[in-house]
Amino acid sequence: MQLSIQTRLFIGFTLLSSILVASSGFLFYNQTSKDLLERGEETNRQQLYRYQEALDNVVEDLDRISAQVIYSSEIKNYLLEQSEEDPSSYLGFAKRKKYEDLLASLNGPWFISPQISLIKTNGFFLTYGQNMNTSPDLKQHIQEANWIQDALDLDGEKLLVPPHISEWQDNRPFHFALVRSFRFPKTQTPAVVEVQQTYELLEETMEVGRDESSGERVYVVDDNGQVFYPYASAGSEPPAVPKWTGGTKEIERPDSRAADIWSQLRSDYTGLTVLIQQPKTEVMQPIAHLQRLTWILALLGELVSLAIAYVLSATLSSPIRYLQRRLEKLDIDNVSTMPVQKLRNTKELAVLYSTFEEMRARLNQSLNEVLQSQKRENLAHLQAMYAQMNPHFLFNSLTAMASYAEESGFSEFARISQQLSGMLRYSTNSLSDTVTLKQEIQYTVQYMELMKFRYEGQFAYSVQIDPDLEAEAVPKFLLQPLAENSFSHGFQQARPPWLIEVTAEVAEKEAWRIRIRDNGSGFREEALAETQALIEELNAGRIRQLESLSAKGIGHLGIVNTLTRCRLFWNEKVRFKLSNLPKGMEFTIEIRRTS
Structure with a gap:
């Protein structure tokens, strides 16, 4: 089947434009989706750093109080001498009051910790905080608190106790704690200090900046895999938190075919790992929008390319069709009078193209010359402006400022002015x-x-x-x-x-x-x-x-x-x-x- 020149040009332009549109759309989609994924990972990484820093700050406040307590010679002496006194006597009561006030001073005026407790394995208990109403069965509760022995095994190192209901107060507040043991001789009864913090503060810390409409979840686990946050109430299963090495991983849910994107960051200071769980569908949602946008842009580009291909093919084939019509009308009677004006346009297209190329080359050369000339002019103008600034004026000004600051009693500002003056003099004093x-x-x-x-x-x-x-x-x-x-x-x-x-x-x-x-x-x-x-x-x-x-x-x-x-x-x-x-x-x- 024979095809016209316009049809051939149209098909050629259409195939070429389709390839360009498809390849451009493919590259745009791949690069943009990669950038979106990297941006999402970086957002999660920054959020993990914020969570970790906030959690470290909370634990650091508790750790500072616990360290002050265990290294206090007054408290250690009191615990060592406590067994020799009758707690019901006036002297015993006065001493307890004295050391309750000492714990209050270590806690500071802002009540960093809601409750600080001194505990000995023989049943001794001294506490200070927002709740002074203690349970009557303290000795039994001390024996049942397994974390006390865990703290003693660490020999003075800090132990983070996961959120739990308080064993000591009547109203049973919900909290987590940092515990350290006193390094007493083996002949003495072991003792620990417990510094509590409310679970509400932990919850506020881990929920700051989180979008409630998002399916994102935040978890905190310790090195043993025990969930530190969120707390699983009694009778409910704790959340299943996976273990893996690395920062980010895609993990399928065991109960469905859906998958989540997990990110984690471990704190060397607390030993706690903060994890962010984000549904993959939510992470890929911008990619889905991008895919639809790419298809729409590709379709629009294809339509525009079809229109352009039609116009170009019609324009290029117009002189040939004109000549064809004139040749069909040509016969022996009008061979000498038939004008073929359009035939000159075919030559003019080539001449016009050649002229345009020459003009473009000359224009490009002229533009480069203008830009270079303007660049040299701007550089010369800038150097002239720099040359107008007398360095001695700056030195004298800084020296005057330093002298005035020294006379006014601002010796630090005088010193800084002298330092800056010295740097400026060093930078401009010598051409070597x-x-x-x-x-x-x-x-x-x-x-x-x-x-x-x-x-x-x-x-x-x-x-x-x-x-x-x-x-x-x-x-x-x-x-x-x-x-x-x-x-x-x-x-x-x-x-x-x-x-x-x-x-x-x-x-x-x-x-x-x-x-x-x-x-x-x-x-x-x-x-x-x-x-x-x-x-x-x-x-x-x-x-x-x-x-x-x-x-x-x-x-x-x-x-x-x-x-x-x-x-x-x-x-x-x-x-x-x-x-x-x-x-x-x-x-x-x-x-x-x-x-």
């Missing part, structure tokens, strides 16, 4: 790229002093430099970018207090080294691998393309430019070493004095 190690250390110390002022007691540093190395020549801005990296990355995921240690020491007879260490979160695996690859290249003598300092900016030198400048400064005499520590990272630069 080479300074002494002592000058670079002083500049870095000024930077860390500013950061220490900024974080108000959450950051500290130490600097140890061999006096024999103070005159060593080093490239300018060597240490400060490495210290700044700790604040930009290392301390973002680490809790304060933060610490940076800078050491310069003689390594061998003909070598010395600079070592920078922090207690942050260290390098992520991807960043560590990339930096190690850079270090291997530099140690092997391969240097990457280094951006100019004027374009990069002193504040954004980064590790890449810093290490590359070191390699260019010391050549093969320098070696780098980077490693992650259990807490933080350590970076070493070793320089040989001879090749």
Whole structure:
């Protein structure tokens, strides 16, 4: 079957556009669904961190009180001497009142714990808190409380007791507790301190930020697999919480074909694991919406491509159809008078296309020239603006501010102004790229002093430099970018207090080294691998393309430019070493004095 040119063009354009639409939709769906899943996992991970931090804070408050109690010499002496006194006597009553007040002082004015109890296995019981009405069968309850022996076995280490009904109070409050044992001689009756916290606080802590309309559930289990939250009431089965290794896993429900997405995070401090259970249908709901959206966009794209294919095929085949009609009407009588004006349009299409391509190339060249000219003009204007700012004006202003602050009694602000003035003077005072190690250390110390002022007691540093190395020549801005990296990355995921240690020491007879260490979160695996690859290249003598300092900016030198400048400064005499520590990272630069 013979097909017209327009039909052939239409089919070709349609097939091509269909392939493009289908492949674009497929790539869009795959990439977007992957991004949605990763975003959901990251959301769960952040929520787990929030739950874990909140739970750690609650346990840390109880642990602080328990530690204060067991290390109190007054309380230990009282428990050791308690068997020698009659509790019903006035002296015994007065002593109990005294130590109840001592427990109250350890609890603080905010009643961090609703109830603190001192318990001995011989039946002695002393408590202070919101409920002082104790059960009459205390001695029997003490014998039946199995967790007391568990706490004694831990020999002073903390024990978290899961939520349960109180054995001591008449109104039987529902709570969980942290228990520690006193380290008494074996000849003495063992004793423990129990610091209680209400189950309502645990419930509020684990429900903060959760969407009630969501099917998401939060669980807390200990290392033995016992469910710490939510509490299973008497007569009901505790929730089935799976065990696995890793962070996230898809697990099918045993009673149905449905599946859930589980995420978990264990706290090394409490030994508790927080888990989030989320129905897979809920997790995949945005993917389902995305799938429908992709189909709609693909259908619309196909319809638009069909229309475009029809218009293009009709436009391209129009001159040929016109010529065909004229040839059908051509005969011997009108061969010399039949105009074929449209025939010129076929040539003009090719000429127009060639002209357009030439014009596009010239326009692209002209546009690039205009952009480059404008870029040079803007850079020159920016440099002119920078040149207008007299550094001496800034130095004098900061010095005046420091003097005024010193005279006004604000010595700390005066010191900070002097530190900032010193950094500015160091940055602009000399055009040389080479300074002494002592000058670079002083500049870095000024930077860390500013950061220490900024974080108000959450950051500290130490600097140890061999006096024999103070005159060593080093490239300018060597240490400060490495210290700044700790604040930009290392301390973002680490809790304060933060610490940076800078050491310069003689390594061998003909070598010395600079070592920078922090207690942050260290390098992520991807960043560590990339930096190690850079270090291997530099140690092997391969240097990457280094951006100019004027374009990069002193504040954004980064590790890449810093290490590359070191390699260019010391050549093969320098070696780098980077490693992650259990807490933080350590970076070493070793320089040989001879090749």
